[in-house]
Amino acid sequence: DCGLAGTVMRFVPAAAAFAEGPVLIDGDAQARTRPLTTVLDALRHLGVSVDGDSLPFTVNGTGHAPGGRVEIDASSSSQFVSALLLAGARFDQGLTVVHTGGRLPSMPHIEMTVDMIRDAGVKVDVKQNEWTVHPGPISGKIWVIEPDLSNATPFLAAAAVTGGTVSIPYWPQKTTQAGDVIRLILERMGCEVDIVADGPSYTLTVTGPPRGQLQGITLDMSDIGELTPTVAALATQATQTSMLTGISHLRGHETDRLAALSQEINKLGGKCEELPDGLRITPAPLHGGVWHSYADHRMATAGAIIGLTTEGVQVEDIETTSKTLPGFAAMWTGMVHG
DSSP states (O other), X not given: OOTTOHHHHHHHHHHHTTSEEEEEEOOOTTGGGSOOHHHHHHHHHTTOEEEOSSSSEEEEEESOOOOEEEEEOOTTOTHHHHHHHHHGGGSTTOEEEEEOSSOOSOHHHHHHHHHXXXXXXXXXXXXXXXXXXXXXXXXXXXXXXXXXXXXXXXXXXXXHHHTOEEEEEEEOSSOOOGGGGHHHHHHHTTOEEXXXXXXXXXXXXXXXXXXXXXXXXXXXXXXXXXXHHHHHHHHTTSSSOEEEESOGGGGGSSSOHHHHHHHHHHHTTOEEEEETTEEEEEOOOOOOEEEOOTTOHHHHHHHHHHHTTXXXXXXXXXXXXXXXXXXXXXXXXXXHTO
């Protein structure tokens, strides 16, 4: 039962090919609508038996699979590439994945995947839109897991919209995480951003401009789509129109995030227009109301950001944040009360 977690429903099937016996995978009702045929058809092409084309489906594991070359269109999610690469070394012939579609979203996530596979002693060759994982042993090691930088972005956004200051310790010195780009975004929107060495990592401090002086932004977010709810919430507080583009793939996330953000912002009096591949957000006075989360953790945190400056905002089902950040509500309350 993968709930509503896209990484689970897309990453586990390739690993399940090497189980001894059938693996049944299901999830929430909304998860059953999320695209999966790309990775399931790829597994079939690589010699894996799969029953079904969406949740629920069964991977009939036999402990091994031939592997080889497979062409996929991963333009709707980089997770399709990462899912196959993570299991690539276990295939008898290894694995070559070729992306044949349009622009790949969230490329930093694929780079992160490749880096970690190499750290585990596996040989990976990378060309333009093509990745080859050679067969061989996968080494065990001690992994130091970086903090989730995307989960940190709502707290930094809190400083931006209130004119306050927030510091986050243990920011990694070097990272491939998309969340790290929030530093540049906040600087462009008028925040003061300082990062200071603190032992093996850094402490990141953001101070927002005086209230009413946050600047709008025009941004291609194709590589950093997971930050869209946070940046959209920031844009509602800006003094100029913001354009967030390159994120049509967000329609296939936990919910259609473009439609959800537009609907919730507009319900509070904002002015958010859906574009074919993004959002146009024009500043407008906001008022209180219920902000629906759509069982989407990042929608919930976007509502929390707006609620810092708009009296009477109630985020429905804030506990949906427990998917990636258990205890968010308590952490948020602690930050607000200092």
